[in-house]
Amino acid sequence: MNRDQLRRDILRGARDGLPIALGYFAVAFSLGITAKTAGLTAAQGFIASFLNHASAGEYALFSLIAAGAAFWEVAVVICITNARYLLMSAALSQKISPDTPFFHRPLIGFGITDEIFGLGVARPGWLSPVYLYSAFLVADLFWASGTATGITAGNILPASAVSALSVAIYGMFLAIIIPPARKDKVVLALVLISFAASLAFSVLPVVRELSTGMQTIILTVAISALAALLFPIKGKEGGAAA
Amino acid sequence: MRIYCYIAIAALVSLLIRVLPLTLIRKQITNPFLRSFLAYVPYVTLAVMTFPAIIHAAQSPVAGVAALIVGAVLAWLGAGLFPVAISCCAAVFLIELLLRLM
Numbered sequence: 001m002n003r004d005q006l007r008r009d010i011l012r013g014a015r016d017g018l019p020i021a022l023g024y025f026a027v028a029f030s031l032g033i034t035a036k037t038a039g040l041t042a043a044q045g046f047i048a049s050f051l052n053h054a055s056a057g058e059y060a061l062f063s064l065i066a067a068g069a070a071f072w073e074v075a076v077v078i079c080i081t082n083a084r085y086l087l088m089s090a091a092l093s094q095k096i097s098p099d100t101p102f103f104h105r106p107l108i109g110f111g112i113t114d115e116i117f118g119l120g121v122a123r124p125g126w127l128s129p130v131y132l133y134s135a136f137l138v139a140d141l142f143w144a145s146g147t148a149t150g151i152t153a154g155n156i157l158p159a160s161a162v163s164a165l166s167v168a169i170y171g172m173f174l175a176i177i178i179p180p181a182r183k184d185k186v187v188l189a190l191v192l193i194s195f196a197a198s199l200a201f202s203v204l205p206v207v208r209e210l211s212t213g214m215q216t217i218i219l220t221v222a223i224s225a226l227a228a229l230l231f232p233i234k235g236k237e238g239g240a241a242a
Numbered sequence: 243m244r245i246y247c248y249i250a251i252a253a254l255v256s257l258l259i260r261v262l263p264l265t266l267i268r269k270q271i272t273n274p275f276l277r278s279f280l281a282y283v284p285y286v287t288l289a290v291m292t293f294p295a296i297i298h299a300a301q302s303p304v305a306g307v308a309a310l311i312v313g314a315v316l317a318w319l320g321a322g323l324f325p326v327a328i329s330c331c332a333a334v335f336l337i338e339l340l341l342r343l344m
Binding site: 015016018019022023039040044047048051052053054057058061064065071074075078079082083084085086087088089090091092093094096098102105106108109110111112114117118119121122159160161163164165166167168169170171172173174175176177178179180181182187190191194195197198199202212215216219220223224225227228229231232233234 | 245246247248249251252253255256257259260261262263264265267268270271274275276277278279280281282283284285286287288289290291292293294295296299300301302305306309310312313314316317318320321322323324325326327328329330331332333334335338339
């Protein structure tokens with residue numbers, strides 16, 4: 001990759017990482033308030049968030065710390081809340097060019113979050129590792145500092161600002177899934193079915209008791225598998241998927 | 243010290259979950275079912291996470307619905323990630339401001 005392309009990918013990554021970072025800051029800020037009640041210092045909150053960067057997983061982690069849970073319980077709960085990253089990691093494995101050196105694979109993996117994954121699949125063709133690193137670093141630094149700020153300065157952001165910022169991430173998801181849905185009827189149907197099924201899971205007895213992470217996994221596997229059976233994608237190999 | 247142990251365990255488990263599939267699946271998958279499955283996973287998983295969560299993300303569900311509509315329409319018209327995300331925030335901010343004034 002030449003230097004111009006490298007610079008372009010870094011800049012584009014930072015630009016696309018910024019809306020994620022804003023949303024992250026707001027969410028991490030409220031996460032910081034939870035972390036504080038669990039007894040974490042700002043530095044510990046920063047480290048925990050920088051390394052874990054998973055909202056549901058960290059909420060669970062901080063509650064478990066507050067409850068004085070056993071270490072193995074933390075391992076099990078993190079496995080469950082973060083299991084969807086297994087699927088995302090598997091999906092991204094198909095977007096990595098055969099020419100990409102191996103060391104990029106664990107690094108890209110470390111950076112997987114719902115939003116960074118979204119960015120990765122939003123771009124056609126093979127993944128550009130530096131693009132993802134750039135977006136991830138911007139987003140994760142805001143995520144970690146948001147947590148630290150939440151721990152130190154509980155209530156500086158007015159509730160109205162936190163409320164507004166907390167939908168940024170969902171807006172971004174819409175910007176990723178709607179344009180392909182407009183082009184492809186199967187994707188459009190999938191998006192609508194996923195909305196409906198997810199709504200159903202949030203209100204139906206029994207399933208609504210499952211954690212959101214577990215609901216996401218069940219729905220993703222079931223709906224994607226059904227779609228793959230009914231509408232297998234024909235086409236040549238090579239980064240064309242997703 | 244105990245808190246650092248908790249953090250280290252959580253970080254290690256998260257890392258393994260994220261890294262294992264990417265490092266173990268090194269080849270392009272040729273099985274049509276698996277290829278299609280992995281191609282559909284992103285749309286389904288992002289859609290499932292967006293709705294109905296967006297409705298409950300804001301303080302008022304009305305503002306959440308407004309954010310959903312604004313975001314979906316702008317994305318349909320081809321607006322980029324940042325404009326869509328910011329417009330959703332603006333929609334929530336304005337609707338909640340209106341609700342407080344009413």
